[in-house]
Amino acid sequence: MTPSEAAFERHLTEASRQPFSGWDFSYLRGRMLEDRPTWDYAEQARRRFPGVATLLDLGTGGGEVLAGLAPLPPRTIATEGYAPNVEIARHCLAPLGVEVAAVEGAPDNIEIAPGAGIGSLPFPDQSFSLVINRHESYYPVEVHRVLAPGGMFLTQQVGGAHHQALNRLLGASDKAGTAWNLDFAAAQLAAAGFQISDQREEFPETAFLDIGAVVYYLKAVPWQVPDFTVARYRDRLFTLHARIEAEGSLRIPGHLFYLEAIRPLA
Numbered sequence: 425m426t427p428s429e430a431a432f433e434r435h436l437t438e439a440s441r442q443p444f445s446g447w448d449f450s451y452l453r454g455r456m457l458e459d460r461p462t463w464d465y466a467e468q469a470r471r472r473f474p475g476v477a478t479l480l481d482l483g484t485g486g487g488e489v490l491a492g493l494a495p496l497p498p499r500t501i502a503t504e505g506y507a508p509n510v511e512i513a514r515h516c517l518a519p520l521g522v523e524v525a526a527v528e529g530a531p532d533n534i535e536i537a538p539g540a541g542i543g544s545l546p547f548p549d550q551s552f553s554l555v556i557n558r559h560e561s562y563y564p565v566e567v568h569r570v571l572a573p574g575g576m577f578l579t580q581q582v583g584g585a586h587h588q589a590l591n592r593l594l595g596a597s598d599k600a601g602t603a604w605n606l607d608f609a610a611a612q613l614a615a616a617g618f619q620i621s622d623q624r625e626e627f628p629e630t631a632f633l634d635i636g637a638v639v640y641y642l643k644a645v646p647w648q649v650p651d652f653t654v655a656r657y658r659d660r661l662f663t664l665h666a667r668i669e670a671e672g673s674l675r676i677p678g679h680l681f682y683l684e685a686i687r688p689l690a
């Protein structure tokens with residue numbers, strides 16, 4: 425076995441053995457480097473908190489991102505649709521006084537029919553002054569329903585072209601033609617009665633510094649390559665491993681967009 429082959433096997437073994445829970449990517453620290461978009465989701469959310477009494481975080485994952493925004497508004501509620509994450513989020517957020525509601529997540533936004541989803545959130549009409557959402561699907565009309573007039577919906581989304589170059593390198597299904605992008609999301613919110621107050625879309629790169637980082641990432645986000653297993657993609661993974669060794673990293677374009685939308689007073 426050559427040194428390159430030995431390194432390949434070691435990376436695969438280590439990445440395959442690493443557990444993943446909540447939304448904790450600490451294993452990838454220093455091994456997967458992500459360029460930042462020009463906006464800062466956390467800062468954009470945090471600067472809206474002064475004067476806000478009621479906050480809803482949709483799809484909180486393990487609660488890590490929301491906890492990082494503390495101090496939070498007096499009444500903050502989070503939802504989570506992935507059952508294993510609910511207790512993780514409750515453990516993370518309970519010290520901050522945050523209630524976590526187990527709520528079935530919305531389908532992908534491109535699959536949501538106009539007007540669909542009313543009543544899918546277990547909250548009365550006009551319950552919140554601010555709704556935030558990081559990388560979670562949502563029913564636009566339902567977000568509109570639970571927001572008070574004048575309230576804001578703030579979201580960062582992963583677009584349909586995100587990391588699709590990695591899929592192509594692996595010979596996996598390429599979803600780059602999906603309609604999930606800034607224009608679609610803005611139009612969907614406008615149709616639900618929102619006024620768009622800010623919108624941005626960018627394609628920051630991600631650098632994978634070893635093949636173990638690629639394997640762990642694909643294990644952590646199984647929707648990227650739904651049929652991913654090391655055995656199925658082993659030959660392509662070794663090709664990428666050799667490329668990383670030769671070039672120092674594997675750089676893949678991402679796709680992010682950001683929207684702020686207001687429920688009108690009228």
